[in-house]
Amino acid sequence: MNIRLFALGLALAALVGCATANPRAKLVWAGIYCYDSAERQADASTPSGFRLTNITQPRLLTRATTIKAELGRSFGIAYRLKRPGANAIPYRVHWQFPADGLTNPRTKVTHHTFERELGPSQAKTRGLGWSFTEPWELVPGIWQVQILCGDQVLLAQSFEVVLP
Numbered sequence: 541m542n543i544r545l546f547a548l549g550l551a552l553a554a555l556v557g558c559a560t561a562n563p564r565a566k567l568v569w570a571g572i573y574c575y576d577s578a579e580r581q582a583d584a585s586t587p588s589g590f591r592l593t594n595i596t597q598p599r600l601l602t603r604a605t606t607i608k609a610e611l612g613r614s615f616g617i618a619y620r621l622k623r624p625g626a627n628a629i630p631y632r633v634h635w636q637f638p639a640d641g642l643t644n645p646r647t648k649v650t651h652h653t654f655e656r657e658l659g660p661s662q663a664k665t666r667g668l669g670w671s672f673t674e675p676w677e678l679v680p681g682i683w684q685v686q687i688l689c690g691d692q693v694l695l696a697q698s699f700e701v702v703l704p
Contacts, residue, residue, distance in 0.1 A: 558689035564622035565694035571603040587651040609678035616669020631658040632688040638681025
């Protein structure tokens, strides 16, 4: 019972924070990027069972919304939050995958979406992306990433993933 009340309290705080700060997000770029290094962190909520963290020196290679599905390719967005205090509010990232979804052959689970919390950040520019690390992730179609605050979509960007 206490856990449910705590979770409800966090959800209400996020909604109130969003309403009070009236946050906005501005797209800086959308495209293909690279990075020097990253660490794999176990995360059972992701389609692959891990996510990349501590990404160092991410940099834009090409502005693009059409992405070739190739192992090792990373694509996504960089954005800035607008409004005083906006960086102190918790946000969520929401990925929408093509209609067939991503099916992990190890778990046999098909994911049509993936969502996770983004903690507060003092970074002026933030980045979000997807790196093709598994062959079964190379699914053509429309992939969309959204930045959410409560139920408010602050930013949405679609990418068309195509087979080479």
